[in-house]
Amino acid sequence: MKRRFRKINMILSAAMLAAVLSSCNAGRADWDETLPEVATTSSLPTVSYETEETTTTESLSITTAPTTSRTAATSSEPNLATTTETSPTESTTSGISVLSDVPKVPLSEFTSSTASTPTITRMETAAPGTSSVSDSSGRLSEVVDSRFQSTETVIEDIGAVVSSDPFSPYTGKELDLRPYSYNSLDDKQSYIYDALITAIGQKRDEVNFSGVIGITSEDYCDVYQILYNDECSLFYLDTKMQYAVNASTKLVASANIFYALSDEETERRQNIIDAEVNRIMSQITPSMSEYDIVKLFYDYLAENVVYDENAENCRNIYGVFGDKKAICGGYAKAFEYLCRKAGIQAITITGDADEVPHMWNMVNLGGKWYHIDPTYAVTESKVGKYVRYDYFCVTDEVISRTRTVYEQDYTYPKADSEECNYYVKNGLIADSWEDVRTMLTNEILKAAKNKELVAEVRCSSKETYDTAAQRLFDPAQAEALDIMESALEEAENKYQCVNVSYSQDPGTYVLKLFLEYTA
Numbered sequence: 001m002k003r004r005f006r007k008i009n010m011i012l013s014a015a016m017l018a019a020v021l022s023s024c025n026a027g028r029a030d031w032d033e034t035l036p037e038v039a040t041t042s043s044l045p046t047v048s049y050e051t052e053e054t055t056t057t058e059s060l061s062i063t064t065a066p067t068t069s070r071t072a073a074t075s076s077e078p079n080l081a082t083t084t085e086t087s088p089t090e091s092t093t094s095g096i097s098v099l100s101d102v103p104k105v106p107l108s109e110f111t112s113s114t115a116s117t118p119t120i121t122r123m124e125t126a127a128p129g130t131s132s133v134s135d136s137s138g139r140l141s142e143v144v145d146s147r148f149q150s151t152e153t154v155i156e157d158i159g160a161v162v163s164s165d166p167f168s169p170y171t172g173k174e175l176d177l178r179p180y181s182y183n184s185l186d187d188k189q190s191y192i193y194d195a196l197i198t199a200i201g202q203k204r205d206e207v208n209f210s211g212v213i214g215i216t217s218e219d220y221c222d223v224y225q226i227l228y229n230d231e232c233s234l235f236y237l238d239t240k241m242q243y244a245v246n247a248s249t250k251l252v253a254s255a256n257i258f259y260a261l262s263d264e265e266t267e268r269r270q271n272i273i274d275a276e277v278n279r280i281m282s283q284i285t286p287s288m289s290e291y292d293i294v295k296l297f298y299d300y301l302a303e304n305v306v307y308d309e310n311a312e313n314c315r316n317i318y319g320v321f322g323d324k325k326a327i328c329g330g331y332a333k334a335f336e337y338l339c340r341k342a343g344i345q346a347i348t349i350t351g352d353a354d355e356v357p358h359m360w361n362m363v364n365l366g367g368k369w370y371h372i373d374p375t376y377a378v379t380e381s382k383v384g385k386y387v388r389y390d391y392f393c394v395t396d397e398v399i400s401r402t403r404t405v406y407e408q409d410y411t412y413p414k415a416d417s418e419e420c421n422y423y424v425k426n427g428l429i430a431d432s433w434e435d436v437r438t439m440l441t442n443e444i445l446k447a448a449k450n451k452e453l454v455a456e457v458r459c460s461s462k463e464t465y466d467t468a469a470q471r472l473f474d475p476a477q478a479e480a481l482d483i484m485e486s487a488l489e490e491a492e493n494k495y496q497c498v499n500v501s502y503s504q505d506p507g508t509y510v511l512k513l514f515l516e517y518t519a
Contacts (some may be wrong), residue, residue: 179230184410232333235316302377389422423458448491465509
């Protein structure tokens with residue numbers, strides 16, 4: 001073998017994803033790593049890697065490269081959550097690069113790692129005064145509710161003014177499906193939700209409630225929170241919440257609705273959204289399955305939307321379809337919006353990835369639920385941009401390795417099927433090291449035919465993954481070089497084998513080899 005007397009200077013880097021709410025990719029990154037050019041046998045090879053803080057040089061060994069530092073912070077305004085991440089750097093001392101090909105780790109649309117405790121300001125009509133009420137009932141309410149500036153007004157002469165439901169169904173531009181959370185509401189909560197969504201659809205500033213329904217302030221706040229979180233079409237709602245309570249009954253009689261945009265600006269942006277969404281929907285053909293349609297949406301977000309946590313509208317669907325800039329909250333909401341337009345049920349999930357706030361989705365395909373993370377699809381490695389499918393239709397078991405789902409007042413559906421997983425659908429599940437080697441060889445040849453960047457495979461177990469990663473990337477074995485070199489002879493388009501870039505994800509057991517073409 002050509003490499004029998006080689007000393008390979010390399011680093012084994014555990015590649016975990018990174019993304020999370022504010023829209024974002026979560027966890028750790030899908031590292032782009034390199035098997036460097038053969039070192040001379042006369043000197044002890046070294047391995048170098050560089051982070052923002054330090055550069056380390058040591059004797060050749062199997063080393064886990066340090067993950068780029070990621071922190072989450074919020075500004076003084078609770079609804080302007082941002083995150084910072086150290087810039088990826090490349091070592092020039094040994095030809096080894098550790099470059100993240102996953103976007104920065106943002107905070108989600110609604111979460112913040114430093115969220116303040118929510119407060120309610122009470123305004124009495126006779127003797128104005130204020131008092132603060134802390135709510136630490138759970139992580140979600142602590143994180144999410146603090147976004148709202150909530151005002152409760154106690155009014156003496158408003159109460160059971162309306163004795164029946166005064167709202168007619170809204171027939172304007174609205175999603176065909178209610179969000180998944182709507183199905184968990186009881187009759188009272190459904191009444192509040194329907195009244196609010198109708199008033200918002202008609203762009204009314206106020207909504208009155210029937211006194212016989214018996215709506216408490218807690219009822220109203222809970223439902224408004226669900227509506228604000230889960231109605232992905234309402235990009236124009238403000239974060240302020242205000243309602244009036246009858247002084248004698250202590251029941252909510254009415255509420256004011258606040259909008260972040262004027263009617264004219266809302267209509268302008270909605271027209272832009274509609275035009276782009278219609279363009280996407282026009283690509284759906286009668287022969288496409290639900291899987292094909294969801295993949296179309298997923299690929300669109302990966303290929304057309306730039307991850308940008310500083311973009312003005314990065315947390316809502318206009319940022320995606322209008323500005324083409326978003327973070328995880330924007331990606332997740334846009335994905336759900338597209339699915340619901342296509343009649344496919346989807347959910348936006350609030351949680352964290354590797355303890356960093358994040359948002360992703362669940363989607364119902366053929367009656368079976370799957371986790372899917374469109375933010376993680378947005379990738380760019382040293383060798384180019386590609387669509388990443390590591391988290392395309394995965395199970396609860398897979399997602400739980402890197403993510404924690406925040407508790408809700410309702411229960412998410414179980415995701416225990418692999419039928420629509422990307423790697424299952426494409427026959428890329430390896431049960432043994434021999435399968436990994438054979439599949440990677442075949443995938444390299446397929447990729448080289450069209451000059452695609454990635455050859456990849458998913459291992460069916462941790463044992464197979466660990467064995468394959470060791471044999472592929474261990475300096476003493478480095479069989480990734482053998483696979484690349486043997487496939488090169490048959491490849492239609494030639495690629496270089498001097499430096500072999502790869503990635504590995506212990507969260508999903510996915511292994512990738514990247515092809516850098518010579519012409």
